[in-house]
Amino acid sequence: MHDDSLPRDGQRILELAARSMFDLFANASEGMMLVDRDERVVWINEQYKRFLPALGFDRVEDFLGHPVSQVVHNTLMDRVIRTGKPILIDLLSNRAGTFVVSRIPLRDEGGQVIGALGIVLFDHPETTLQPLIQKFAHLQRDLDDARRELATQRRSKYTLGSFLGSSPAAVEVKRQARRAAGSSSPVLLLGETGTGKELLAHAIHAGSSRAGGAFVSINIAAVPDTLLEAEFFGVAPGAYTGADRKGRDGKFKLADGGTLFLDEIGDMPPSLQPKLLRALQEGEIEPLGSNKVVPFDARVIAATSRDLAALVREGRFREDLYYRLNVLPIRVPPLRERRADIPALVEALGEDMALRNGTPPPELSAEAMALLAAQYWPGNIRELRNVLEQAAMRSESQRIEAASLEQVLRDAGVESIAPASVTAVPSLPQPASDSRRLRPLAEQVAEVEHAAIAAALAATGGNKLAAARLLGISRAKLYERLAAPVLYENQSIA
Structure with a gap:
């Protein structure tokens, strides 16, 4: 070490200080090594020698002279020599144990790296540095938990298989x-509340090329108008009093690489509609309080229970924004247009209720199922679930009868309850007489299958592929059923 700016006495003191520090570390540390510019180990102190057997060396001579990366696993001494940058504190783990180490480059008078000094500050850090390691481990666990929770929240929850039903609708x-x-074009989901629009948005994302990206949703009707711009586009650091000093990303940025679901788009305030349109057209946003644009790449799916076309005619929704969103419109039918799906929906809702409550799923009588199928259901599947939950809570047994459901409907304020009829559910067979039941089971099952296939073919005009889809079976399975011998009389499939 030499510094021409120092007087001779000062230079002498600097050299003595460097030597003293070296001697101090050599004696007080758990071990030291020197590596030359060719990354070979040239010296170790006495303390370091005790690590050699665990590293696989019986003699010091077998250890010295070898490249450090070959004799000390996981070392970064070679990187320090190549970059000239120190690594002051690090954890090193290998066959000899876990150590807190420091690595310092050594330079000649011209500033060139001529080697590196490695110092083992502590061995067995699990005891000597226990409080620090515990704190680090706790913070790391919290970070991992937060990352997992965030990933779960922004992962698609449903697939198309989650949209139950085999009715034509x-x-x-x-x-x-x-x-x-x-497709990568915007999707507009239209339908009444409770029909499953958000489920379909999840399913479209899960089936798209963006499935690996985030699914970010925002319910526009649930956010105050004054906060929507910040929710959409984010906030620049210090944009206003009380704003986060680090700023905050908006939903568009969070959905970058994935899908952004804009629920209840019909409630978008007019003042924000031009900014939303510009973001969709340009693929960039401007955070609140910033004068810089930020690019994003997110596929947009919007949904509404309102009549957007009527809002456009009334001047309450921008026509150009409507056309921008209405590229791939999908109308989600109300429950009253898919009554044949009610038995499957009831079964799925009942199983979900059972999992949540830790109880067996409810069973419905044929009359109760028919009563459900006969209702108008303005609240659709969400209302159906509510009625089932109330009926299950009120019922003294696992079985729910029509009278119990009718009372729940009346208490809910339904003015006109449609009468129950077992013919209200197309997929529900009529109860057979006792004499008809006293036949082989295979014959009765074949009869029901035969009737279902005949109904599907009639509904699809004889299109076997469409009929198979309607029945939820493959086309090959349909042909197999058609070719099977008839086990009962007076039945034919045209």
Whole structure:
């Protein structure tokens, strides 16, 4: 070490200080090594020698002279020599144990790196540095938990298989959703509240090329107008009093690389509609309080229970924004247009209720199921679930009868309750007489299958592929059923 700016006495003191520091570390540390500019180990002190057996060396001579990366696993001494940058504190783990180490480059008078000094500050850090390591481990666990929770929240929860139903209306919605998943254009989901628009948005994302990205949603009706701009576009650091000093990303940026779901788009305030339109057209946003634009790449799916076309005619929704969103419109049918799906929906809702409450799923009588199928359901599937939950809570047994459901409907304020009829559910067979039941089970099952296939073919005009989709079976399975011998009399499939 030499510094021409110092007087001779000062230079002498600097050299003595450097030597004293070296001697101090050599004696007080748990071990030291020197590596030359060719990354070879040239010296170790006495303390370091005790690590050699664990590293696989019986003699010091076998250790010295070798490249440090070959004799000390996981070392970064070679990197320090190549970069000339020190690593002051680090954890090193290898066959000899876990150590707190420091690595310092050594330079000649011209400033060139001629080697590196490695110092083992502590061995067994799990005891000597226990408080620090515990704190670090606790923070790391919290960070990992937060990352997992965030990933779970922004992962798609549903697929198209989650949209239950085999009625023609349900089959058509799923067909359109599959086509939308294969496109990158905006999707507009139209339908009454409670029909499953958010579920379909998740499903479209899950089936798209962006499935690995985030699914970020925002319910526009649930956010005050004054906060929507910040929610959409984010906030620049210190944009206003009380704003986060680090700023905050908006939903558009969070959805970068994935899908942004704009629920209840019909409630978008007019003042924000031009900014939303510009973001969709330009693929960039301007955070609140910033004069810089930020690019984003997110596929937009919007949904509304309102009549957007009527809002456009009334001047309450921008026409150009409407056309920008209405590229791939999908109408989600209300429950009253897919009554044949009610038994499957009731079964799925009942199983979900059972999992949440830790109880067996409810069972419905044929009359109770028919009563459900006969209702108008203005609240759709959300209302159906509410009625089922109330009926299950009030019922003294696992079985729910029509009278119990009718009372729940009356208490909910339904003015006109449609009468129960077992013919209200197309997929529900009529109860057979006792004499008809006294036949082989295979014959009765074949009869029900035969009737279902005949109804599906009639509904699809004889299109076997469409009929198979309607029945939820493959075309090959349909042909197999058609070719099976008839086990009962007076039945034929035209």
